[in-house]
Amino acid sequence: MNEYMEIANRLAGDNLIDNDGGPFGACIVKDGKVIGKGDNKVLVNHDPTAHAEVMAIRDACKNLNTHDLKGCIIYTTTYPCPMCLSAIIWANIDKVYYGNTSSDAEAIGFRDQYIYDIISDLKDGKDSSLDLKCINREETIKVFNEYIEKMDKTIY
Numbered sequence: 001m002n003e004y005m006e007i008a009n010r011l012a013g014d015n016l017i018d019n020d021g022g023p024f025g026a027c028i029v030k031d032g033k034v035i036g037k038g039d040n041k042v043l044v045n046h047d048p049t050a051h052a053e054v055m056a057i058r059d060a061c062k063n064l065n066t067h068d069l070k071g072c073i074i075y076t077t078t079y080p081c082p083m084c085l086s087a088i089i090w091a092n093i094d095k096v097y098y099g100n101t102s103s104d105a106e107a108i109g110f111r112d113q114y115i116y117d118i119i120s121d122l123k124d125g126k127d128s129s130l131d132l133k134c135i136n137r138e139e140t141i142k143v144f145n146e147y148i149e150k151m152d153k154t155i156y
Contacts, residue, residue, distance in 0.1 A: 002097070004027045005099060008025040020041050026039075027042075028074050072092075075097045076099070080096065081110075
């Protein structure tokens with residue numbers, strides 16, 4: 001087994017004992033060095049965003065004192081859910097190695113495909129289980145317009 005996937009898999013396996021969350025683990029590597037690790041902490045943290053990949057990204061960013069993980073690789077035990085995939089993209093991680101497929105996750109009771117379907121339906125303008133409505137844009141856009149003029153902004 002790949003040494004970094006082995007770390008991720010050990011973290012996932014530990015959750016079978018700890019019951020901190022689902023059986024998921026992740027490890028982030030830069031230049032051959034582990035810079036972040038995470039396992040699913042949804043249950044123990046009472047936080048639906050505490051997936052293994054997000055926890056590993058938080059750990060790596062803290063350890064490197066940055067929000068930009070360009071040049072990094074993430075090893076994760078399962079194909080990233082939509083939220084984690086988005087977080088990986090936002091973090092600028094270059095490559096993802098995963099073990100289990102999203103179908104494997106669905107087979108043990110996780111609803112990744114359901115969320116992918118909702119996102120697809122929203123994108124296609126179809127009805128979905130999520131009610132999204134734009135309100136008060138004439139007011140909220142004012143802050144965006146001020147941001148355009150802000151001289152000391154950092155785009156990420």
